Amino acid sequence: MKSVDTKVREIKLFIDGEYVTSSSNSLFEVKNPATQEVIAKVHEATKEDVDRACKAARRAFEEGPWRTMTVKERCEKIRRMAEIIMERREELARLEATDVGKPYSVAFEKEIPRSAHNLKFFADFVEQLGGEVYPMEEEYLNYTRYEPVGVAALITPWNLPFMLTTWKLGPCLAAGNTAVIKPAEATPLTVSLLGEIAKEAGIPDGVVNVVHGFGPNSTGEFLTAHPEVDLISFTGETTTGKAIMKTGADTLKRVSFELGGKAANIIFEDADLNKAIPVSIQAAFLNSGQVCLAGSRILVQRSIFDEFVTRFKKAAEELVVGDPQDPRTNMGPLVSEEHYKKVTSYLEIAKQENATLITGGKRPANLPDYLKNGYYLEPTVYVHENPEARICQEEIFGPVVTLIPFDTEEEAVQIANNTQYGLNGVIWTENLQRAHRISHQVRAGTIWVNCWFVRDLRAPFGGFKKSGIGREGGRHSLEFFTEAKNICIAL
Numbered sequence: 373m374k375s376v377d378t379k380v381r382e383i384k385l386f387i388d389g390e391y392v393t394s395s396s397n398s399l400f401e402v403k404n405p406a407t408q409e410v411i412a413k414v415h416e417a418t419k420e421d422v423d424r425a426c427k428a429a430r431r432a433f434e435e436g437p438w439r440t441m442t443v444k445e446r447c448e449k450i451r452r453m454a455e456i457i458m459e460r461r462e463e464l465a466r467l468e469a470t471d472v473g474k475p476y477s478v479a480f481e482k483e484i485p486r487s488a489h490n491l492k493f494f495a496d497f498v499e500q501l502g503g504e505v506y507p508m509e510e511e512y513l514n515y516t517r518y519e520p521v522g523v524a525a526l527i528t529p530w531n532l533p534f535m536l537t538t539w540k541l542g543p544c545l546a547a548g549n550t551a552v553i554k555p556a557e558a559t560p561l562t563v564s565l566l567g568e569i570a571k572e573a574g575i576p577d578g579v580v581n582v583v584h585g586f587g588p589n590s591t592g593e594f595l596t597a598h599p600e601v602d603l604i605s606f607t608g609e610t611t612t613g614k615a616i617m618k619t620g621a622d623t624l625k626r627v628s629f630e631l632g633g634k635a636a637n638i639i640f641e642d643a644d645l646n647k648a649i650p651v652s653i654q655a656a657f658l659n660s661g662q663v664c665l666a667g668s669r670i671l672v673q674r675s676i677f678d679e680f681v682t683r684f685k686k687a688a689e690e691l692v693v694g695d696p697q698d699p700r701t702n703m704g705p706l707v708s709e710e711h712y713k714k715v716t717s718y719l720e721i722a723k724q725e726n727a728t729l730i731t732g733g734k735r736p737a738n739l740p741d742y743l744k745n746g747y748y749l750e751p752t753v754y755v756h757e758n759p760e761a762r763i764c765q766e767e768i769f770g771p772v773v774t775l776i777p778f779d780t781e782e783e784a785v786q787i788a789n790n791t792q793y794g795l796n797g798v799i800w801t802e803n804l805q806r807a808h809r810i811s812h813q814v815r816a817g818t819i820w821v822n823c824w825f826v827r828d829l830r831a832p833f834g835g836f837k838k839s840g841i842g843r844e845g846g847r848h849s850l851e852f853f854t855e856a857k858n859i860c861i862a863l
């Protein structure tokens with residue numbers, strides 16, 4: 373199925389309830405990663421445009437009625453947004469596949485429904501929320517209210533653009549805040565529609581604004597420096613988190629950071645390999661490995677190492693790499709030329725580090741002609757004995773994984789924790805005590821035992837160490853997006 377999307381869209385900013393052009397009329401191009409064809413010309417928000425968006429969000433926050441309407445009314449509008457997303461599911465999934473290069477089937481089956489659910493979940497959650505009450509004998513009564521903070525900057529990466537933005541927008545809006553969203557410059561298509569979807573759902577003008585552009589000295593930096601922005605929810609690279617923290621420091625902004633990862637996926641000798649191998653393949657190559665939670669360091673107990681390598685290699689080679697719009701495709705291209713160069717630079721590093729290449733390491737040979745310019749790389753598997761090697765330490769964020777042998781539990785934990793990151797870990801064992809023991813010892817925000825990427829939206833999600841600050845999910849998201857106010861009454 374050849375399905376090249378040749379349409380070039382004009383993507384505008386969405387400020388105060390309407391689409392507007394960049395005040396400098398500066399536009400940047402977005403390419404289809406499968407073909408390198410231009411698919412969009414995007415208006416870059418200048419400092420003045422960001423200022424307009426932040427002031428619109430401030431007005432919508434202060435003057436209402438968003439913040440002051442009943443929780444029920446607000447949450448009904450957010451649920452309506454979720455419904456509209458499901459009504460536009462196919463269109464959004466096509467756009468996401470075209471923009472990111474991910475398989476349409478994954479966007480349609482998983483990411484767009486999850487995006488709708490993100491909004492609905494937080495609307496339902498806020499409606500059910502209670503508060504704390506502390507009576508002081510018969511003399512005083514303390515009770516707590518959770519009030520919105522103000523204007524939130526929501527800054528998101530290119531790997532799961534729509535899903536990650538709605539994951540922030542849900543709690544932000546449900547708590548009564550207003551938002552200025554900045555999607556990643558490489559993949560703005562779906563997120564650019566969120567303002568219009570909010571408006572159609574009856575959400576007042578100025579509550580949801582979307583600005584486009586780059587990071588440093590551009591839209592991202594203007595937004596994080598803006599005095600009207602009270603809080604920044606950011607998902608992206610650890611280095612970008614550091615830059616945003618510095619920029620936001622002058623105006624003392626509250627930050628929530630979901631950053632990089634380099635998860636250990638630990639396979640013990642008693643693991644059920646019939647389950648561990650297919651899930652580890654997913655954990656390695658879903659979204660072409662461009663997932664913060666990717667199990668990119670696979671630690672395998674030496675007694676089963678050879679068997680694991682043979683079976684994992686076979687499963688990796690069976691993945692269908694091709695056109696994201698084709699339902700048979702398991703893996704599309706990498707997102708951009710810049711990222712392709714970064715990921716493929718690790719092939720050279722692996723060579724210098726004497727890693728053993730098991731499979732992959734080059735462009736797929738049999739791509740059809742119309743994909744010949746796409747940023748494709750085969751699922752790539754290395755073996756390395758040295759967990760300190762750069763390919764075992766740095767976040768490659770592509771379809772490149774390293775298998776590392778270990779002998780004992782202690783060694784597995786030591787290797788797993790020998791990283792600056794701590795987003796998640798994965799453990800495969802049939803031994804219940806070991807599962808608990810290792811889960812407690814691995815220093816990461818989420819541990820999956822005999823599974824991967826299973827999410828209950830009530831559960832905390834976030835990183836230890838350099839993988840983040842704060843937690844998202846359920847009441848954890850709401851803690852970030854609200855001010856707790858204690859009221860003490862003399863009785």
Ligand code: NAD
Binds near residue numbers: 630769795
């Ligand atoms: P990135 O940090 O380069 O960019 C993310 C966003 O920040 C983009 O919108 C970008 O324009 C903006 N930005 C960049 N510099 C900025 C600056 N100085 N000021 C303000 N904004 C700025 O990240 P990316 O390359 O788009 O995404 C990949 C990274 O995201 C990986 O490190 C991955 O692990 C991480 N990630 C983490 C999670 C998580 O939940 N922990 C989820 C997905 C992705």
